Amino acid sequence: MAQNTGRLNSNFTEGFISKFADSTPDDRVVEVRRLVRGFGKRIVLDGIDLDIRKGEFVALLGRSGSGKSTLLRALAGLDYEVSGGGQLRVPNKLSVVFQDARLLPWKSLLENVAYGLHGVDPQERARAALAEVGLAGRERAWPGELSGGEQQRVALARALVRDPELLLADEPFGALDALTRLRMHALLRQLCERHRPGVLLVTHDVDEAISLADRIVVIHEGKLIVDLQVELSAQHGLARQARIVEVRKYLLASLGVQTDENHIAEEQAAA
Amino acid sequence: MSPPVNNSVLSPPEFGTPVSVWAAPVSSSLPDATSAHETREAGEQVKRYSRLGPGRPRRYGPVIGPLLLLALWTLGSLTGLIDHRTLSPPWVVVKTAGELIASGRLWDNFSTSLGRAAQGLFWGVLAGGLLGVVAGLSRIGEYVVDGPIQIKRAIPTLAVIPLLMLWLGIGEGMKITTIALIVFVPIYIQTHDSLRSIDSRFLELSETLGVSRGEFLRNVVLPGALPGFLLGLRFAVTSSWLALVVVEQVNSTAGIGYMIELARTYGQTEVIIVGLTLYAFLGLGSDLLVRLLQRRVLRWRRTLED
Numbered sequence: 001m002a003q004n005t006g007r008l009n010s011n012f013t014e015g016f017i018s019k020f021a022d023s024t025p026d027d028r029v030v031e032v033r034r035l036v037r038g039f040g041k042r043i044v045l046d047g048i049d050l051d052i053r054k055g056e057f058v059a060l061l062g063r064s065g066s067g068k069s070t071l072l073r074a075l076a077g078l079d080y081e082v083s084g085g086g087q088l089r090v091p092n093k094l095s096v097v098f099q100d101a102r103l104l105p106w107k108s109l110l111e112n113v114a115y116g117l118h119g120v121d122p123q124e125r126a127r128a129a130l131a132e133v134g135l136a137g138r139e140r141a142w143p144g145e146l147s148g149g150e151q152q153r154v155a156l157a158r159a160l161v162r163d164p165e166l167l168l169a170d171e172p173f174g175a176l177d178a179l180t181r182l183r184m185h186a187l188l189r190q191l192c193e194r195h196r197p198g199v200l201l202v203t204h205d206v207d208e209a210i211s212l213a214d215r216i217v218v219i220h221e222g223k224l225i226v227d228l229q230v231e232l233s234a235q236h237g238l239a240r241q242a243r244i245v246e247v248r249k250y251l252l253a254s255l256g257v258q259t260d261e262n263h264i265a266e267e268q269a270a271a
Numbered sequence: 272m273s274p275p276v277n278n279s280v281l282s283p284p285e286f287g288t289p290v291s292v293w294a295a296p297v298s299s300s301l302p303d304a305t306s307a308h309e310t311r312e313a314g315e316q317v318k319r320y321s322r323l324g325p326g327r328p329r330r331y332g333p334v335i336g337p338l339l340l341l342a343l344w345t346l347g348s349l350t351g352l353i354d355h356r357t358l359s360p361p362w363v364v365v366k367t368a369g370e371l372i373a374s375g376r377l378w379d380n381f382s383t384s385l386g387r388a389a390q391g392l393f394w395g396v397l398a399g400g401l402l403g404v405v406a407g408l409s410r411i412g413e414y415v416v417d418g419p420i421q422i423k424r425a426i427p428t429l430a431v432i433p434l435l436m437l438w439l440g441i442g443e444g445m446k447i448t449t450i451a452l453i454v455f456v457p458i459y460i461q462t463h464d465s466l467r468s469i470d471s472r473f474l475e476l477s478e479t480l481g482v483s484r485g486e487f488l489r490n491v492v493l494p495g496a497l498p499g500f501l502l503g504l505r506f507a508v509t510s511s512w513l514a515l516v517v518v519e520q521v522n523s524t525a526g527i528g529y530m531i532e533l534a535r536t537y538g539q540t541e542v543i544i545v546g547l548t549l550y551a552f553l554g555l556g557s558d559l560l561v562r563l564l565q566r567r568v569l570r571w572r573r574t575l576e577d
Contacts, residue, residue, distance in 0.1 A: 105572075106571045116481060116486055
């Protein structure tokens with residue numbers, strides 16, 4: 001099995017390319033095959049297969065310790081001192097949004113967004129990105145002056161100003177309060193509709209996954225056990241509500257959570 | 272702009288563009304009663320201090336202690352409780368200071384001392400900073416540099432003075448070298464330490480952003496190490512005065528320390544007090560300068576400290 005340490009040498013091996021050559025027009029931005037990762041003797045990812053298409057919004061659900069962050073870090077090329085094998089291919093234009101905004105406290109917002117940004121007029125592009133997340137006019141503010149939600153918006157601007165083909169988000173709204181989180185969901189949806197990156201959003205929040213993603217995968221003990229198209233956009237009104245309830249129930253059950261609705265249904269079935 | 276909110280009907284705001292999501296005038300559409308309530312609370316907050324805390328800060332409070340000490344000294348001298356040969360009264364000290372200033376002696380000694388401290392500080396900060404960066408940024412550098420410095424740190428620098436005198440004589444070179452040797456330790460330690468304790472989360476971030484090593488050093492490592500370097504500088508400035516006092520009492524022909532030594536042989540306590548006061552001003556003044564520099568360079572931290 002080919003050793004793969006992440007982004008820098010993430011091209012497929014010879015044999016692998018031939019294996020997938022027949023899959024005509026390749027619109028996949030992520031291809032993961034038989035990915036294994038472990039810490040010491042403990043296997044964290046146990047043979048993951050995952051494709052993400054261009055512009056597809058995928059939510060990765062899992063309980064804590066299920067390996068969801070390990071998978072994201074493997075895609076981001078951040079898995080050092082980890083053993084494992086398998087193949088993965090990710091685009092070079094890849095951005096990561098972490099749970100903490102991870103802004104350099106000694107840099108202004110504009111400098112933070114423009115950090116490491118190359119090409120034509122980085123300052124102007126950073127300014128436009130800040131405006132896009134609703135922070136126009138705050139370019140010279142320090143990160144320490146911002147609320148948690150505002151900081152995370154800067155982090156989004158920093159990720160999207162690079163026009164990524166793949167956006168990896170590791171519980172980006174986990175530290176925010178419920179109201180701010182809802183507004184961030186609206187913002188992220190709009191930004192993704194405009195920029196159309198492939199997205200892998202790691203979360204443990206079922207409702208967040210349903211409201212944001214086109215497709216939800218559930219990871220459990222290092223294996224993907226559910227791969228579900230949400231298909232909400234085509235439906236309206238009651239049908240949509242029913243679909244949400246259905247998906248929610250299914251996901252919670254796959255995560256091993258016993259909901260009241262499940263209980264009642266079971267009791268009714270028993271009676 | 273927006274219509275007044277009717278409490279009984281909840282209409283969802285328009286989420287047309289991302290800007291509108293965040294620019295929604297939430298506070299302005301709140302009923303007046305709420306904002307009045309908030310204002311009152313804010314007004315109360317200004318006055319209130321926690322009952323069990325140390326109490327309200329007062330303007331000019333910090334000078335109470337020193338002024339009290341001065342008053343005791345004056346009172347003791349006036350009543351004769353303090354022997355004039357043990358400690359000259361304040362007014363004699365002030366008079367002597369005036370005479371020393373008028374004759375130019377004070378200024379000569381002061382500038383000599385300031386020059387020595389400044390040169391020692393300059394070389395010490397330069398050497399400590401450079402070695403700290405070398406040891407902080409590369410493993411090899413650390414292996415080569417850190418060991419000898421830790422050994423040097425274990426030997427009190429003042430104990431090395433005899434050797435320095437043999438090598439460099441008793442002139443200015445020896446004095447400046449001694450000060451530099453003392454100064455460079457805190458600078459080195461703080462710089463090295465803060466370079467090594469750069470948040471690894473920023474390292475991860477920089478890798479995902481694909482920045483070069485040079486960009487990473489310039490934007491993350493060096494600014495991140497600056498607070499530590501400046502803390503080292505504060506220690507360094509303080510210890511430069513300490514070193515100055517010692518070297519000036521060894522075979523000097525000028526400087527505040529020399530002036531004090533000379534006064535000791537003639538039993539002039541008032542001149543000694545003038546010299547000590549000068550040291551105090553130098554120490555406080557230079558510390559103030561470094562703190563001002565800190566405030567200026569670390570502007571981004573001010574919001575957190577206030």
